[in-house]
Amino acid sequence: KKTNLPEKFFLAVGTIEPRKNYLNLIKAFSLIAESFPAYHLIIVGQNGWHHEEIHQAIRNNYLTRRVHTLGYLSNSSLLNLYNLAKALVFPSLYEGFGLPPLEAMACGCPVITSNTSSLPEVIGPAGLFIDPKNPHQVASAMIRVIKDEELCENLKKQGILRARKFSWESSAQKLLEILNKL
Numbered sequence: 817k818k819t820n821l822p823e824k825f826f827l828a829v830g831t832i833e834p835r836k837n838y839l840n841l842i843k844a845f846s847l848i849a850e851s852f853p854a855y856h857l858i859i860v861g862q863n864g865w866h867h868e869e870i871h872q873a874i875r876n877n878y879l880t881r882r883v884h885t886l887g888y889l890s891n892s893s894l895l896n897l898y899n900l901a902k903a904l905v906f907p908s909l910y911e912g913f914g915l916p917p918l919e920a921m922a923c924g925c926p927v928i929t930s931n932t933s934s935l936p937e938v939i940g941p942a943g944l945f946i947d948p949k950n951p952h953q954v955a956s957a958m959i960r961v962i963k964d965e966e967l968c969e970n971l972k973k974q975g976i977l978r979a980r981k982f983s984w985e986s987s988a989q990k991l992l993e994i995l996n997k998l
Contacts, residue, residue, distance in 0.1 A: 827901035833864030844954035921975030
């Protein structure tokens with residue numbers, strides 16, 4: 817309420833740069849925007865290299881009232897967005913790990929993510945996978961989440977369970993075991 821954000825929205829989290837594939841996300845959102853006028857897209861992340869292209873794409877697709885770029889947010893503000901979003905859409909072209917999908921799953925937020933890089937291994941059966949280079953496939957996954965409440969509930973439950981398999985403590989323990997073997 818403080819930030820006057822829309823009630824229904826998809827969330828994207830990450831630096832605004834080409835690797836995060838926001839251009840295709842904006843294309844995908846433009847494909848569903850007319851059919852689902854209540855939904856918005858919120859992008860959280862600082863401007864990175866070539867961020868101008870992404871902001872220009874928002875203007876070119878006449879989405880300035882429906883796509884909101886919020887810049888960097890505190891952890892508590894981001895946590896609130898994960899808890900309120902219809903889904904996290906994470907169409908990244910390359911990720912070393914992919915922390916935003918894991919954070920979203922821990923909050924019970926459904927995840928739509930790329931079928932590339934490390935993301936399938938991290939997300940497992942708890943998300944919807946898309947070809948990040950195909951805006952129609954991204955849009956289709958977004959529509960599925962809007963229309964299929966049973967799917968959303970299943971993704972929320974599976975996401976929470978999947979997120980529990982990851983912790984900083986277990987990561988540190990595994991690293992320590994590796995170092996002790998050296």
